[in-house]
Amino acid sequence: MLPSGKMFQNVLFLFILFLGPSNAQRNEEALLSEKVGQMMEWATKHSVIRMNGDMFEHLVMASPRNYSVVILFTALRPQRQCKFCRQAADELQVLANSWRYSSTFTNNVFFATMDVDEASDVFKILNLNSATTFLHFPSKGKPSQADSFDPQVRGYKAEQLAGWVADRTNVHIHVVRHPNYARTVLLVFFLAVICGLAYLQGHNFEFLFKKNFWAICALGFVLLMTSGQMWNHIRGATYVYKNPKTGHLRYIHPGTRAQFVAETHIVGLCNAAVTIGIVVLCEAATSDLEFGKRKLMCLAGISLVILFFGGLLSVFTVKYRH
Structure with missing residues (x-):
C-alpha cells in the first residue's frame, strides 16, 4: 500500500493530466495568437490590409479566429476605370485610420481590401457581381445578409460605414478626417493676387x-x-x-x-x-x-x-x- 503522501501526488498528477489543456488546444491557441499578431502587425503599418486569396483563406475563412474583418472587394487597377472604387477605398482608409489611431484601438476588428484582379477566385466563391462591396466576416459563424454593405445603395462615406460597423461588431469608431487646405490655399492666393493688382494700380x-x-x-x-x-x-x-x-x-x-x-x-x-x-x-x-x-x-x-x-x-x- 502506497504512503498517503505518494498517493496524493499520484492523484494530483492524474487530475492535472485529465483536466489540463490538451496538445490540440495548445496548438489552437498558438495558431490564434500567431494570426492575431500577424494582423496587428499589418494593421499597425497599414490601417487597411491588402489581402490576396491565400491570406483570405488563412486569416479570414480558417479557424480559429476571434476577430472580425471588414473587407472591401474592389477593382482599383487603372484599366478598370472604376472611379467609384477609388472613392469607396478612400473612405475605407479614413475609417480605418480613425480606428487605428483612436485610443480604443483593439484587435476586435480589422479592415482590408481585395482586388478582383488579384483574387478572382474569391470573388467567384462568394458570388460577388459588384466590384464595390463591403463584407463583414464575424469572429464566429458565417456572414449573414446584414453583413453585406453595398455603397452604391447605402452610400460610401466613412460615417455611414462606421454606423454599419457598429451594428455588426459593437465597435464604435469616431471618424476623424484630415484637414483639407486646398480651398484655403486658393482663397489666400486669390486675395494675394487682388492685393498685388491693387498695389500696382496705386490704389x-x-x-x-x-x-x-x-x-x-x-x-x-x-x-x-x-x-x-x-x-x-x-x-x-x-x-x-x-x-x-x-x-x-x-x-x-x-x-x-x-x-x-x-x-x-x-x-x-x-x-x-x-x-x-x-x-x-x-x-x-x-x-x-x-x-x-x-x-x-x-x-x-x-x-x-x-x-x-x-x-x-x-x-x-x-x-x-x-
Whole structure:
C-alpha cells in the first residue's frame, strides 16, 4: 500500500493530466495568437490590409479566429476605370485610420481590401457581381445578409460605414478626417493676387488702418467659427441629406455630433442677423438721429433679434430631440 503522501501526488498528477489543456488546444491557441499578431502587425503599418486569396483563406475563412474583418472587394487597377472604387477605398482608409489611431484601438476588428484582379477566385466563391462591396466576416459563424454593405445603395462615406460597423461588431469608431487646405490655399492666393493688382494700380490702402474694417473681419471670423463651417470643412460633410426612398431633403442633421453644410449656413445666417440686430439697437440708442428714425431702428433691431434667435432655438431643439 502506497504512503498517503505518494498517493496524493499520484492523484494530483492524474487530475492535472485529465483536466489540463490538451496538445490540440495548445496548438489552437498558438495558431490564434500567431494570426492575431500577424494582423496587428499589418494593421499597425497599414490601417487597411491588402489581402490576396491565400491570406483570405488563412486569416479570414480558417479557424480559429476571434476577430472580425471588414473587407472591401474592389477593382482599383487603372484599366478598370472604376472611379467609384477609388472613392469607396478612400473612405475605407479614413475609417480605418480613425480606428487605428483612436485610443480604443483593439484587435476586435480589422479592415482590408481585395482586388478582383488579384483574387478572382474569391470573388467567384462568394458570388460577388459588384466590384464595390463591403463584407463583414464575424469572429464566429458565417456572414449573414446584414453583413453585406453595398455603397452604391447605402452610400460610401466613412460615417455611414462606421454606423454599419457598429451594428455588426459593437465597435464604435469616431471618424476623424484630415484637414483639407486646398480651398484655403486658393482663397489666400486669390486675395494675394487682388492685393498685388491693387498695389500696382496705386490704389489707396488706408482702409487697412480703419477700426471698422478689422471689426468686420473679426466679426466675420467669429460667425464662421460659431456656425461650424470650419468643422465641416475638415470632416468633408455633405451639403444636405436626400432620402433615397422618398427624395425628401433634410437640411438639419438629426444629431448633436454632426451637421450638414446647409445647416452651418442657416446657423451662420441666424447668428449674423442677431448680431446686426444688436448693432442696430446700440446705434439707435447712441446716435444723434431724429427720434422717429431711432424708433424705426429700434423696432428693426428687436425684430431681427427675436426672429432669428428663435430660428437658432428651433435648430437646436430639432437636434436635441434626437
